[in-house]
Amino acid sequence: MTGGYDERCAADLANVAEGRDLSREDRAWLARAVTGAVRPNRDKPTWDLAHALAALARAAGARDGRDLVTLALDPGLGHPAAVEARLGGAAGTDARGLVPAEGEGWRTTWSGLVRLLALAEFVLTAEDLAQFATVSGWLDDLAAAPDADGAAFLARRLARHLAAYRNAHLPLAPLERRFRAILGFLDGRRAFTDDDILACWRAEMHEGERPGFRTVAEHFVTFEAACALLGGLEGLAAPISLAEHEGWEERLDASLADLAAADSADALAALLAGWPDGPKILTGAEREDLADFLRLEPFHRTRPLTTLRATSFGRVQSGIANRLRRGGGGAGIAERTACADAESYAALQARAGTLAAHLARMLRIAAALRIADRDGLAPEARAALEAAEADLRRVRRAGFEDRAGLAAGFAAAEAALLRLAEEAGRMERALAALARQRPLDAAFAADRAVFADAFAAAYAGEATA
Amino acid sequence: MSDEARLLAEIHAARGLMRPGGSGQAALRPGHAALWAHATRMPGAPVDLAVARAIRDDPDTARRYRAMLGARAVAHAPLAAAASDGALARRRVGPFELEILAGEDDAPPLLILRGTGARMPRAIEAWLGDETVRLDLGPPVEGVILLALDPAVPDAALLGRMLGDPASAVFLL
Numbered sequence: 001m002t003g004g005y006d007e008r009c010a011a012d013l014a015n016v017a018e019g020r021d022l023s024r025e026d027r028a029w030l031a032r033a034v035t036g037a038v039r040p041n042r043d044k045p046t047w048d049l050a051h052a053l054a055a056l057a058r059a060a061g062a063r064d065g066r067d068l069v070t071l072a073l074d075p076g077l078g079h080p081a082a083v084e085a086r087l088g089g090a091a092g093t094d095a096r097g098l099v100p101a102e103g104e105g106w107r108t109t110w111s112g113l114v115r116l117l118a119l120a121e122f123v124l125t126a127e128d129l130a131q132f133a134t135v136s137g138w139l140d141d142l143a144a145a146p147d148a149d150g151a152a153f154l155a156r157r158l159a160r161h162l163a164a165y166r167n168a169h170l171p172l173a174p175l176e177r178r179f180r181a182i183l184g185f186l187d188g189r190r191a192f193t194d195d196d197i198l199a200c201w202r203a204e205m206h207e208g209e210r211p212g213f214r215t216v217a218e219h220f221v222t223f224e225a226a227c228a229l230l231g232g233l234e235g236l237a238a239p240i241s242l243a244e245h246e247g248w249e250e251r252l253d254a255s256l257a258d259l260a261a262a263d264s265a266d267a268l269a270a271l272l273a274g275w276p277d278g279p280k281i282l283t284g285a286e287r288e289d290l291a292d293f294l295r296l297e298p299f300h301r302t303r304p305l306t307t308l309r310a311t312s313f314g315r316v317q318s319g320i321a322n323r324l325r326r327g328g329g330g331a332g333i334a335e336r337t338a339c340a341d342a343e344s345y346a347a348l349q350a351r352a353g354t355l356a357a358h359l360a361r362m363l364r365i366a367a368a369l370r371i372a373d374r375d376g377l378a379p380e381a382r383a384a385l386e387a388a389e390a391d392l393r394r395v396r397r398a399g400f401e402d403r404a405g406l407a408a409g410f411a412a413a414e415a416a417l418l419r420l421a422e423e424a425g426r427m428e429r430a431l432a433a434l435a436r437q438r439p440l441d442a443a444f445a446a447d448r449a450v451f452a453d454a455f456a457a458a459y460a461g462e463a464t465a
Numbered sequence: 466m467s468d469e470a471r472l473l474a475e476i477h478a479a480r481g482l483m484r485p486g487g488s489g490q491a492a493l494r495p496g497h498a499a500l501w502a503h504a505t506r507m508p509g510a511p512v513d514l515a516v517a518r519a520i521r522d523d524p525d526t527a528r529r530y531r532a533m534l535g536a537r538a539v540a541h542a543p544l545a546a547a548a549s550d551g552a553l554a555r556r557r558v559g560p561f562e563l564e565i566l567a568g569e570d571d572a573p574p575l576l577i578l579r580g581t582g583a584r585m586p587r588a589i590e591a592w593l594g595d596e597t598v599r600l601d602l603g604p605p606v607e608g609v610i611l612l613a614l615d616p617a618v619p620d621a622a623l624l625g626r627m628l629g630d631p632a633s634a635v636f637l638l
Contacts, residue, residue, distance in 0.1 A: 006476055
């Protein structure tokens with residue numbers, strides 16, 4: 001697992017997020033609270049949670065932790081309006097949310113409470129409920145004494161609990177090492193080039209880590225997204241700037257939130273993974289090709305060369321890794337490291353072009369299916385729709401012969417289709433611009449020598465075995 | 466800032482966790498709240514049949530439910546002593562002792578629960594295979610709870626039969 005988390009963690013989070021139908025932003029917050037991507041204090045979410053639970057215990061006059069568990073597990077409390085409807089007007093609340101008890105400098109809004117309750121469900125049910133008895137016992141203790149001391153005590157317990165969970169399920173050390181290598185390589189620079197990514201990967205290959213090229217490129221995607229934030233963090237290290245950063249904690253949290261949620265509301269990988277069944281607008285192979293090209297979003301439009309490298313040589317490298325794992329099958333290691341079968345950049349560009357053209361064609365057909373009443377349209381628009389209509393009759397794909405089913409299938413896929421067509425078009429233009437600057441055949445030949453050299457050195461032991 | 470690499474790693478993992486890859490399994494199973502409601506229900510209260518069925522048919526759901534029940538229980542014994550053979554007349558559940566006095570003539574069998582725990586249980590739930598039964602225990606008198614296992618009351622008769630079986634699990638709630 002190279003993503004820094006294991007399957008258990010992904011399942012624990014998905015159970016809570018899906019059960020509560022959390023918004024994307026709230027899911028991202030929960031993911032950050034779990035991985036620890038919260039600054040300046042990683043333990044702030046558990047501190048807030050403990051105080052919220054103490055306030056809720058006081059408001060409800062809870063005798064034991066049972067009422068708190070019931071609140072924490074309630075899937076109906078996944079949205080601010082629902083939480084306000086349920087808890088608003090109770091003792092210890094005002095129009096905005098929970099108010100602090102005497103002497104506590106703490107409060108939370110209804111939307112903050114939505115997140116904290118989701119975190120409460122997570123700590124209760126994580127590891128498939130293995131810790132449920134322990135954590136619900138802590139809530140019993142809190143309910144017995146829901147004061148500031150009780151809240152602080154619970155906060156410490158929960159922080160330790162979450163730290164232990166991270167140790168068990170979030171193997172962050174390799175990621176941290178890799179980012180440290182990237183930071184060391186860039187030596188204070190924030191801007192980097194395609195060749196920096198390649199050089200960084202080669203250095204790690206040389207040191208024997210042998211990470212996938214794609215994996216290293218993924219780290220650069222995160223690094224690039226985080227650069228603005230890191231610049232801000234550095235500024236904060238200077239003592240003078242703290243005073244200038246009124247509300248910096250909130251701003252920092254907002255930047256971290258944007259990073260976790262990713263910049264686009266619908267990540268492209270999610271669109272492809274959740275592609276609806278129905279008419280074969282995209283075949284399985286087409287979806288896989290698109291996923292391969294778009295996996296390093298946004299590099300497919302901003303760094304086409306790295307996208308080509310990851311698609312062509314990343315595939316060679318995963319072939320080598322798979323063969324080593326299986327212990328046999330297909331071409332030998334020495335043969336694979338030579339990259340003889342690597343797909344050329346010109347071929348990849350052609351394939352990207354075909355995919356973009358196909359998506360554009362499907363988009364025109366979607367328009368023709370949707371717009372039945374064409375009387376009021378301009379002649380050019382009408383002609384375009386009629387051409388698409390004629391084109392539709394030429395398509396030989398499963399599900400395209402039944403007009404009603406086809407219209408429904410296109411309607412279900414329309415938003416995703418539009419987005420993918422747009423991104424495929426941007427990738428096509430980025431590749432064309434690259435080809436004008438740097439002829440692809442020459443670039444491919446040069447890269448093949450570099451990758452073959454790195455593979456041969458890194459896998460020499462296995463190649464001769 | 467020395468923390469940079471660590472923060473980047475945490476952000477990277479959080480972004481990874483935002484990617485799709487749900488098994489879709491979760492939606493088919495009763496949620497945590499439904500299992501919790503079942504675990505904390507009053508004896509005799511209406512039962513959500515879909516939840517009861519999932520607990521019976523799906524081992525993972527049953528495990529989760531038992532984890533909740535165990536958390537709420539004053540005491541529980543997942544399984545009786547394996548060494549005993551034949552029907553049990555007496556068994557220990559945490560700090561409590563359960564004894565069944567056989568019925569005589571017209572009198573039904575009697576469950577006697579003695580305990581030294583600070584908190585006496587209010588209900589008992591027993592499990593055997595995929596069968597489960599929950600009964601209200603009534604208030605203790607001088608540290609002893611008496612419950613008549615009336616053969617005419619199906620749940621009471623079932624509880625008596627289960628408690629006598631060494632393979633049954635007992636939760637005192």
